[in-house]
Amino acid sequence: MKNIIILFVFLTCLFAKGQAEDNFTWATEAYNEGEFKKAIELYETILEDGQHSAALYYNLGNSYYKLNEIASSIYYYEKALLLSPNDPEILNNLGYAQNMTLDAIDTMPETGLSRIYKMATNRLSFDQWAYVGVFFMFLFVILYILFYYSQYSSRKRWAFIGSFIALFIAIVAVVFAYIQYDDFNKNQPAIVFADEVGINAEPNNKSDEVFVLHAGTKVNVLDELNDWKKIRIADGKTGWITSENIRLLKDF
Structure with missing residues (x-):
């Protein structure tokens, strides 16, 4: 059965x-x-x-x-x-x-180190970095075994050097995978779907409107309260929007 x-x-x-x-x-x-x-x-x-x-x-x-x-x-x-x-x-x-959206939002300036860090870690997704780490760790084991059992000094030397290069790459890949995974969990991006919506200073309809967004603008969700979500846009401004006006990207 x-x-x-x-x-x-x-x-x-x-x-x-x-x-x-x-x-x-x-x-x-x-x-x-x-x-x-x-x-x-x-x-x-x-x-x-x-x-x-x-x-x-x-x-x-x-x-x-x-x-x-x-x-x-x-x-x-x-x-x-x-x-x-x-x-x-x-x-x-x-x-x-x-380019067809109405909101032209300037992004916050980044330092040179921050750009280099993002360029390096964003080359692959966190699961792809993890696969790279596993592959090079496996390669490290193979090369170290080859070094241990090899009878020729030249082969032992190259196997030893190769094994530690593989180990270094594996460690870097695992670190990048962790960084990417941590960033993935911290960020909750969403897209505005309302044609035009006011962003409030507080999570209620009586608070002041601090700015306006239009359909297609990407935001990052920071917090939520009842049917409201606190968002931040690329230039650093924050405010509250009703949940019905945005769609979270990480819903799979």
């Missing part, structure tokens, strides 16, 4: 994967034929089945962009970047979409 259940679950998963691949193919065909709404419906069917990927989010972003739904296109491009940081195609299309 147990084997039958396992087989049933396996076949169900296999069928779901095959159906998702079919839907992705049909959605891409619909997109290429200019049927963008149909493509969105098929892509979202895949999401409803619990499957997601950078390619899926990227294609959704493209579909919404073609329909001039800029907030939605930015939302899915940003989600794609969470899974595939620094992808040039995603960044390029995201830039086009952002």
